[in-house]
Amino acid sequence: MCGRFVTIYRGPSHTYKVQRLTESSAHSFRIQAVSDAGEGPFSDTHTFCTTKSVPPALKAPKVHQLEGNTCEVTWETVAPMRGDPLSYVLQVLVGRESEYKQVFKGEEGSFQISGLQPNTDYRFRVGACRRCQDTSQELCGPLSPSSLFSVRRQDNPASGELCPAETAKGAGLISSDERFAALIVCVFAGLSILIACLLQYFFMK
Structure with missing residues (x-):
């Protein structure tokens, strides 16, 4: 000192x-x-x-959907530490997989990913790494919290318009209901006739 x-x-x-x-x-x-x-x-x-100090933990990255099945992931950058440059590692966890995979490493503060699948969850996290110029050592800081992202679905058909499969399915449901109602009517009619015959038999006897 x-x-x-x-x-x-x-x-x-x-x-x-x-x-x-x-x-x-x-x-x-x-x-x-x-x-x-x-x-x-x-x-x-x-x-x-x-x-030497490791880089600080970063905030969760931000994810923006672009055209098609493409998104852009952005994150905060950190100033060089005592002259040592920093690079960033971006990882993704797809669906129900158990391990993150590295999809980017560089000095930029954003990265675009294409070929994403609809109805699939993607979790992104990022961490900073310090490249020590005097020792060629790389010190990586803690990874950020993850950001959840999924590709937005396309707009549904206008209300009142059903696709052929849905129309056929609806018609099938209606015809089945009509047949079931007719069957119930026939059963009640048969029971009524049977009860009337029994009553008439007992009264005549």
């Missing part, structure tokens, strides 16, 4: 969490005990080196 120690904590706790340290930097720490009797000697110095 520029050759000078600075007090960052004073209290009864045995632990302390130091935050917002500079990445890829050495930090030296020492501790001393203090009581009513006075201050004790400082401990040996311990030097700790921080690593």
Whole structure:
């Protein structure tokens, strides 16, 4: 710390969490005990080196349907981290599949996907990766929450217009109902005649 120690904590706790340290930097720490009797000697110095930071988590991407079975996925971009450029990884989960598949990796903030299937759910998520120029190491941050998308269906036929299959199906239902009603009438008529005959028989006897 520029050759000078600075007090960052004073209290009864045995632990302390130091935050917002500079990445890829050495930090030296020492501790001393203090009581009513006075201050004790400082401990040996311990030097700790921080690593490079990974990119932050991104927000869920936005998905817009284009013409046909095509959509465009867009996401927020992150400024270079200490001069290291960032690239983005786009993944998709199709339907009931259990694993995401990578469909894009690059520095752009959008990507178009074609050939999508109707009546199928697509879940998109994106993550940022940092390319460290000094070590050629790639550090990838956490993936974003997913965005659900499905291709919108085409407009249904105007009301009152039925396709031939629907018309035939409706006609079949109507004729079946008529036959069922006629059968019920015949059954009641037969029962009525039978009851009348029985009554007439008993009265004549």
